[in-house]
Every structure is written in structure tokens, then in C-alpha cells.
Amino acid sequence: MKKINKDIIIVGFALFAMFFGAGNLLFPPFLGLITGKSWLIGFSGFILADVGLSLLAILAIAKCSGEVGKIFSRAGHKLSIALGCAIMICIGPLLAIPRTAATTFEMGIQPIFNNFNAVIFSVIFFAITLLLTIKPSKVVDIIGSYLTPALLIALLVLIGMGIFNPLGNIEPSTIHNVFSEGIFQGYQTLDALGAVSLGAIVITSIANKGYTKKEEQFSITFKAGLVAGAGLFLVYGGLTYLGATVSTMFDTTVSQAGLIVSITEMLLGLPGKVILGIIVALACLTTAIGLTSATGQYFAKLTNNKLKYEVVVTVVCLFSLVVSNFGVSTIIQFSAPILTFVYPPTIVLVVFTLFGDNIKNDNVFKFATYAALFISILNIISDFGVNVPVIKSLPLASLGFNWVVPVAIAAVIGYFVKSKNNSQSKLERKSA
Structure with a gap:
């Protein structure tokens, strides 16, 4: 019993660190700034949309024994492969992984070492990532046992200083729909998308620890998810509160990165830059390691190991190294429409997977997924300036969930x- 509890904590810590990228460091303080005295209400919405959806995704992956493809399979073979590959490329070498290195450089290195070469830093960052990723069975243990405690200590120092020495008075909220804004900010973190891939690493690690029964794996994953969720709850809450304490000092025009840098400097002075650099570096490195390993495992399984895991993670690191040097703003700029396209259908299939045993007709999955994709395409068209009136008039549009009602109708x-x-029928015949 003692061993299983230790394993749950290690896996939970690893999940926390893999979820907590640098983007997650930016959203909560800004949410606190704009919600002021109502920060707890905004924070509640944030947790619901961020941690809540992420835990659902982790459980869906656990139910599928860590195989990402199974989540998409009942939407159709071709679509499942297309969606799976799109997600892994997005959260892999095209967007998320390069952004971790670029963010570390811009927020953690440049403020301390002004003249440090970006290319040299990228080489160092991805060399460390590759070194710690090349053996997939060790990824969770490395992150959970060593990197996460260091990340938590650095975060708690910052949050503790802000709680015991508040920077200022908390002003009333500057926005009206506080809870809705919290949901929107949590939704924008896109953690649920990452959870779909990170869950595969968790299941691999759990299996390598000797827990081979599906029921055991699901139970440990669920408990580890609660550990990670509790950690995220505490850290997000602390960071949101820090943002609320400077609501008299900044307006909504301040950049999210500039806000957290300023808060850190005000709390800790010049050493604050060093502590922030450590936080950002650890947060980004743990996320990069997790996503690189997940991408390697997915494409190795998809090709029946024709593409070796070691080869995939090496290519991912090299490609990410190049893309990271375009900078954070450029990466974010071209990432938005891609993520808008893949996120809704992914969430639809995650939720349906959890209740899939009670859904016998595959057309429920297919119709719902295609509806989500259709609304996503309309959202992208609208974002590029084309007038699509129906998009903004759909229910829940103000929360970024305008695809929910069309998906329900299609289902x-x-x-x-x-x-x-009918995949479900086939599975039942095989088991019989």
C-alpha cells in the first residue's frame, strides 16, 4: 500500500508539472487583475474550464489504456488518424514544444542575460529535453521525483511573499461577466488538448511500475489526476490572488508577461528575476519533456514501431529547435487558427469516450465530431474578418463554447x- 501511494504522488506531481507550462503562469495573474475583488468567482470558472476538462481527458485516455487513437476511433478510421496526427503535431513540434523554449528564453533568460544568443540557448534547451526524453519509461519518474518539487518550491516562494506582503489594495472588478471570463481564460490554456497526449505517458509509466490491470491503471490515473488537480488549484489560486493585489497599479492594457514580471520584481526585487527565470525554465522544460515523449509514443504506435520512438523524439527536438527561434509572438500568431480547429472535436470525443459504453451507435460520435469541426471552421473564418453572423448568435458563444449546442443536436x-x-458491436462480438 505504501508503494502505490508513493507511485500515485510521483505520477500526480509529474502530471502537475507537464500541465503547468509557462502559459499557465501568465493567465491567472491577469485574471486576478481584471476581476479584482471578485477574483474568487473568476478563479472558479478558470478551474472548471482548465482543470476540469483536463481531468476528463486524462480519464478518457486511462479508459482507452493510454492509446490516443482509441479516443478518435469511433468517429471513423480516416478522421481518427487525421485528428490524432493534427493534435500531436500541434502540441508537438509545430506549436507547443517550440513555444516552451521561446518563452523560457524571453521570460527567463533575456531579463537576466541580455546578450545571450537565442540559438545557443535553443540547442541547450532541446539537448536537455532529448536527454531526459529518450527513455520513455523514465520520463514520469524524472519529472515527478525531481523537477516538480523544484518547480513547486519556486512557485510557493513567490506566492507566499505575495500573501504575507500584499502589494496593494484590491479594487472592484473592471468587467461584468466575471465567471464567464474565468471560463474563457481557462478554456484558452488548451490544457485539455495536451492532456489527451500526456495521459499516454502516464499509462506507460504506471504499466512499467507493475500495474498491468486496466482497473488498476484507471484507479491510479484518477488519483494521480486528483493530486495534480489539487496542486494546480493551489498554484492558480495563489497567482490569481497576486494579480488581484495589483489591480490598482495596472490597467487591462498591460501584457500578461509584463504583469507577472512586474509582480515578481515588486515582491522580490532583483532576485525576483532569477526566481521567475527558474520557475519559467522548470515549467517549460517539464512541459517540453512530456509533450516530446507523448509525440514519440503516438507516432511509434501509429506506425507499428516502423518509426522508432528514439527517432521521432530526436526529429521533434530538432524541428522544435528551429521553430522556437521565430519567437513567442510569431508562434502564438499562427497557432491560434490551428488550435481553434482541433480543440472542439477533441473535447467532444473525450466526453463521448467516457460514456461510450452506453452509446451503441457510432453515428453519434461521427455526427457530433463533424458538427464540431464545421463550427470550428466557421469560427476560423470569422476570426479572419469574414462576417458569419450565426457564429456569434449561437448559445454559449460568449464563453467560446458556441459549438456545444450544434454538437448536441448532431449527436x-x-x-x-x-x-x-458499429465499432461498439464489433468489440462486443470480439469479446464474446
Whole structure:
């Protein structure tokens, strides 16, 4: 019993660190700034959309024994491969992994070492990432046992200083829909998208620890998810409060990165830059390690190991090294439409996977997924300046969830359309 509790804590710590990237460091303080005295209400919405959706994704992966493809399989073979690859490329070498290195350089290195070469830093960052990723069975232990405690200590020093020495009075909220804004900010972290891939690493680690039964793996994953969720709850809450304490000092025009840098400097002076650098470096490194390993495992499984894990993670690190030198703002700029496209259908399939045993008709999955993709495309068109009135008039549009009602309607229609290839029926026949 003692061993299983230790393993749950290690896996939970690793999940916390892999979720907590530098982007997560930026959102909560800004949310606190704009919500002021109502920061707790905004924070509640943030936790619901961020941690809540992420835990659902982790559980869905656990239910599928760590195989990402199974989450998408009932939407159709071709679509499942396309979505799976799109997600892994997005959260892998195209967007998320390069952003971790670029963010570390811009927030953690440049403020301390003005003349440090960005390319040299990228080489060092991805050399460390590759070194700690090349053996997938060790990824969770390395992060959970060593990197996460260091990250937590650095974060708690910053938050503790802000709690015991508040920087200022907390002003009333500058916005009206506080809870809605919290949900929107949590949604924008895109942690649930990352959770789909990170869950595969967790299951691999749990299996390598000797827990081979599906029920054991699901139970440990669930408990580890609670550990990670509790850590995120405390850290996000502390950072949101820090933002609220400077609500008299900054307005909404301040950049999110500039806000956290300023808070750190005001609390800790010049050493604050060093502590922030450590926090950002650890947060980004743990996320890069987790996502690189997840990408390697996915493509190795997809190709029946024709593409070796070691080869994939090496290519991912090299490609990410190049992309990271475009800078954070450039990466974010071209990432937005891609993420808008893949996020809604992913969440739809995650939720449906959790209740899939009770859904016999594959057309429920297919119709709902295509509806989510269709609304995503309209959202992208609208974001590029084309007038699409129906998008803004859909229910929940103000929260960024305008795809929910169309998906629900499509799922109901799919339920009444007979499926020719019912995956659930096939599985039942095989088990019989």
C-alpha cells in the first residue's frame, strides 16, 4: 500500500508539472487583475474550464489504456488518424514544444542575460529535453521525483511573499461577466488538448511500475489526476490572488508577461528575476519533456514501431529547435487558427469516450465530431474578418463554447441514423 501511494504522488506531481507550462503562469495573474475583488468567482470558472476538462481527458485516455487513437476511433478510421496526427503535431513540434523554449528564453533568460544568443540557448534547451526524453519509461519518474518539487518550491516562494506582503489594495472588478471570463481564460490554456497526449505517458509509466490491470491503471490515473488537480488549484489560486493585489497599479492594457514580471520584481526585487527565470525554465522544460515523449509514443504506435520512438523524439527536438527561434509572438500568431480547429472535436470525443459504453451507435460520435469541426471552421473564418453572423448568435458563444449546442443536436440526429460499421458491436462480438 505504501508503494502505490508513493507511485500515485510521483505520477500526480509529474502530471502537475507537464500541465503547468509557462502559459499557465501568465493567465491567472491577469485574471486576478481584471476581476479584482471578485477574483474568487473568476478563479472558479478558470478551474472548471482548465482543470476540469483536463481531468476528463486524462480519464478518457486511462479508459482507452493510454492509446490516443482509441479516443478518435469511433468517429471513423480516416478522421481518427487525421485528428490524432493534427493534435500531436500541434502540441508537438509545430506549436507547443517550440513555444516552451521561446518563452523560457524571453521570460527567463533575456531579463537576466541580455546578450545571450537565442540559438545557443535553443540547442541547450532541446539537448536537455532529448536527454531526459529518450527513455520513455523514465520520463514520469524524472519529472515527478525531481523537477516538480523544484518547480513547486519556486512557485510557493513567490506566492507566499505575495500573501504575507500584499502589494496593494484590491479594487472592484473592471468587467461584468466575471465567471464567464474565468471560463474563457481557462478554456484558452488548451490544457485539455495536451492532456489527451500526456495521459499516454502516464499509462506507460504506471504499466512499467507493475500495474498491468486496466482497473488498476484507471484507479491510479484518477488519483494521480486528483493530486495534480489539487496542486494546480493551489498554484492558480495563489497567482490569481497576486494579480488581484495589483489591480490598482495596472490597467487591462498591460501584457500578461509584463504583469507577472512586474509582480515578481515588486515582491522580490532583483532576485525576483532569477526566481521567475527558474520557475519559467522548470515549467517549460517539464512541459517540453512530456509533450516530446507523448509525440514519440503516438507516432511509434501509429506506425507499428516502423518509426522508432528514439527517432521521432530526436526529429521533434530538432524541428522544435528551429521553430522556437521565430519567437513567442510569431508562434502564438499562427497557432491560434490551428488550435481553434482541433480543440472542439477533441473535447467532444473525450466526453463521448467516457460514456461510450452506453452509446451503441457510432453515428453519434461521427455526427457530433463533424458538427464540431464545421463550427470550428466557421469560427476560423470569422476570426479572419469574414462576417458569419450565426457564429456569434449561437448559445454559449460568449464563453467560446458556441459549438456545444450544434454538437448536441448532431449527436441526437446521429443516434437515429443507423450505423453500417458499429465499432461498439464489433468489440462486443470480439469479446464474446
